[in-house]
Amino acid sequence: MKTSLPLGVIAAALIVGAAWAGVLGAIHLAGAASPIDRLETTLLDARIGWVGRRPPPDDVAIVVIDDPTITAVGRYPLDRGTLADIVDRIRLSGARALAIDMLLVGETDPEADAALADALARFPAVIAAAAQFEIGEGAAGAVPAPGDTLTPLSKLAAAANTALVNVAADAGGTPRHVPMVFDTSSGPMPSIVLRAYGLYTGEMPPLTASGLRLGSGELPLDIGWHLPLNYYGPGKTITTISALEILREPAPVEGLSGKLVMLGVTATGVGDRFTTPFDPILPGVEVLATGVANLLDGSSLRRNETIRRIDVTAAVVITLAGMAAVAFLPLAVGSAVAAILLFAWLAVISMAFSHVFWLNGALPIVASVPAVAALTVLRQVFDRRSMRRMAMAQDALGRFQSAKISRRIAEDPGFLLEPREQQAAILFIDLAGYTGLSERIGARSTRDLLKSFHTIVVEEAERRNGLVMDFMGDGVMVGFGIPDGNPGDAANAVAAAFTMLSAVRHRLVTDDVVRGIEAVRVGVHYGAVVLSRLGHEGHQQIATTGDCVNVASRLLDIARSREAAVALSADVVRAAVSGGVILSPQPPLDTIAIRGRRQPVDVALWSVAEAERQAERLVL
Template sequence: MKTSLPVWCIVGLLSIGALWAGYLSLTHVDGAASFVDKMETALLDARIHVIGGRPAPAEVAIVAIDDATVAAAGRYPLDRRQLAQVIDGVRLAGATAIAIDMLLVGPTQDDADRALAASIGRLPVAIAGAAQFSDRRARASPMPAPSDILRPLPILAAAAQLGLVNVATDAGGTPRQIPMLFDVEPSPEASLALRAAAFHTGATPSLTADGVRIGARDTPLDLGWHLSLNYYGPGQTVRTISALRLMNGEDVRGDLEGRLVMLGVTATGVGDRFTTPFDQIMPGVEILATGVSNLIDGSALTRNATVRSIDAVSAVLVSVFGIALVTFLPLAAGSIAFAALLMAWLAVVTLAFGHFYWLSGALPVAASLPPVAATIVLRQIFDRLELRRMTSARTALERFQASSLVRRIAEDPTFLLEPRELSAAILFVDLAGYTGVSERLGPRRTRDMLKTFHTIVVEEAERRGGVAMDFMGDGVMVAFGVPDQHPQDASNAILTAFSLVRAIRSWIADDRPGEPNVVRVGVHYGQVVLSRLGHDTHQQVAAIGDCVNVASRLQEVAKMRAASVALSAEVIRAAGVEGDLLTGGRQYERCEIRDADSRWTSRSGLRTTPRPAPRQARIRNRREIAVERTKDG
């Protein structure tokens, strides 16, 4: 895997990404509020909806002072004698204990207060208090430290145990946790949920380093001994009955016997209301009933120091791996792989949520997105710089190799590591009288003349798929069929030969009047070997073989016979132009050459008939060629 990013940049990005993830992770492990919490709220609600609701435990029931109860009582708050009647009905129905989620703070009529206190004293009751916090009070404590407690009326408090009803909400106002303990002088106070669960089980709760034990059940708690709520569903998922039924003396034993009862207000316009993932408006008593049910059935979300540490490690790893993916993979593939990594993590946290583990979905996302996005931007910048450099290098390379060969080598670095044999048309062209001209012009002007000549040859050749393989002073070797073969290679070579003669003569006549305007071109078709020649660190692509040698000799034939073009019989047959060569007023003669010693024989006229077969059979190692005569020859 190769990247355009320099090593120092990769090290810097990995370091910055790890530091950023580490900072967010430390904040998360310490439980400090951050922008990540808002992201987590949305992701947590999404998980809750994916997993869906579930049945609440049968051990908990709610007796609700609902709209019907308030209407029947004719007032709110209810007269405390009526409230005592409800509590007595709960006791007679066989409930194990009652948790009253109502702030009964001020006195009313003495006989009503005494009646309510008497009813409360007849069974285990936890009565609500509220912690009040002040920013002016600063105390280093692992648990919430209120500045004051709003306590129930003393006569009522004496008949019951205090339980605080405060909950911890997120930025959107959704209760997410219930503190189990509050740092109150002279001794900590328990929450109403913890008191109620203890009453129901008959066991005294004991705190551990990161949890609470009630009887034989250990429940993990978050920092500061906070219980993470795991909602069951919308309103009234926890068994709920109206207090009016108890006021009317109905038999509700089937609904309350053996159960812990949460007594609270659900009437419209009174009591506290909260937004939950399943319900836009849920009474506070149902929030507390959810917490008590979580303690009883062990379904509270596990979010403790261990889980937070897993979140922190995952955030760092996702960040580092994300940066590595978009650094070393192709940018599109790396971005897709990073997105897949985040989706995989979200799938993991969703699966874990189904087993009551609250892993952070937001922390790895928030930790990895900024550094990965920065890496993508830098990668694009360096990729563009690298592309410009490669384009510049390729342009420079194309000055030394044909563009078609450069493209092939760029696409396949192993191209021609092994020689390749193929059929090709080879064309040699040079200028007559070059030596004398160069002596008259001098080095600089000779160079300008050759550059123009070479430009004409390359442009004419590339127009028909030819590749300039070699420049030899005033001579150029062109190959047709390199690196890829085409059916028209031979005909393209012949057409190029004639177009070169016309173009070069026109150039000399226009720019260099008085100079010799004789061009010699030789063309042959046959097998060539295409390979890399040179040292391991300095190579060039070359075409070698008998075909190249013959084409070079044909150029000499054209010179010896004062002709402009010499074509081998092989290239004529391959192009299928035997008849066409005799049209257009061109002057030709047929001759033969020896492969071995290049001696020329058998001159004949333009319209000569073929030699008798016996005569041709006696001529060995010879090639038949057609020579176009120059206008002056």
């Protein structure tokens, strides 16, 4: 179906759709939080579930202060002398570096504080500081700028490196990024993830314009130097050892040699907990360990400004392509194309995710679905309006051309481009005395007379599946078997000849106003006709021509000369009998010469009275 939308409306809709996608894209490029993020986290978790669990690198291990540790020690927080013992045992087990996800603020027992400081000084270690943000600060799209920071006891900070443990979570509370650097009041401060990686590798990786310089390569980061996290699996997927095991083992603990150890708290009711795609409650130390592991094995999700630009481009292209589809294609096809575009994009982002590229699935959906849906509704409104106009036009056309012919041409615009020969019955009916009557009653009354006459003829013809082919003043031509023939055409034509004559006489000729009508005559013949389009290329009509039409017309002259009301050719009588119409009594056939025709025609004639009686029998 051709679009009913004006090109100006389509152009305006496309501009609005592009602007809508552009606004959403600008928000996405800025990394600002938006309602789209909730849908994206759902799609992201689906991709993570599709990829499934992944083996973490062997370089990272987690030591946790869990419920058994606190039960055995008998207190929480653990005194710093016990923490010093744990740190020493981790060092003696061969760990290469240590990151402590615990806020060691304030002074406790001086000897215990000193013991912990000494333990940290003997070992490449980093201890946690925490950034404090005002509500609305610290979004993933910019370098976090905390209002304040909680720093460790100065004695401990002097013995080890200090770094921030904050992560960037989505609207559902799932950590999705770890900022690599924070813009604090005292200057830039690294994340504990970045500092731990530097201690483990022996070199602090420098920040570049869009990522981290790792060895000879560069790891791209998201806006504001945020590391997108790529989780390995549920809790304890990364090697996890209880601190109680560390305290109980007299010898170095197996599984820590040569590794970066993350030390944190997982005891019930203590420490931070996060929801992740694999685990409803994952300790914060495991989230941080995931970030360090991502840096070490290079498996962090790839999402940077370039990826975001691809997201925006896809959103704009899918929106405009989907809108163009529903604007120019049949509506069902266009809607399917728009849906296929979205599903294709979802397939693309799924395949990209298997290669750690985080393309946005929500942005093209939110950009295109409202725009395509709005244009679909708009087109439906225009389509309905156009269909109403077409129906009105077809109805109006049907008043000038037969409804059968109008529908046929509407269904098949090529109908009768080539002439077609077929069998049909042709009926002519006219009024005798019309000329004198029209002079007497005037033009307006003559028009009313003709309208009444034509109405009767049309009604009687359509009752018998006849088709009025032409109105000729006081004469009418009716075809039976046009545009498509059937075995009962002749029978219908013969029956209509008598009932039509009777109806005209009783409903029109007996009216006092039109007493000038002297008689009604009907002629019917059956034979071959040619259906074709006649006229100019830009102004045509469906015409029925051939000897059958000429003979039927001449039968009116025969009826007039013989003072008969109905003249039927022998051909139509025989065909009518075959179709089930029995004429009783049937007058004898007269062989009559037809003016302008070499062959005479056998004709049966009925007077007015005989025709009226025949009509009564046919109606019964």
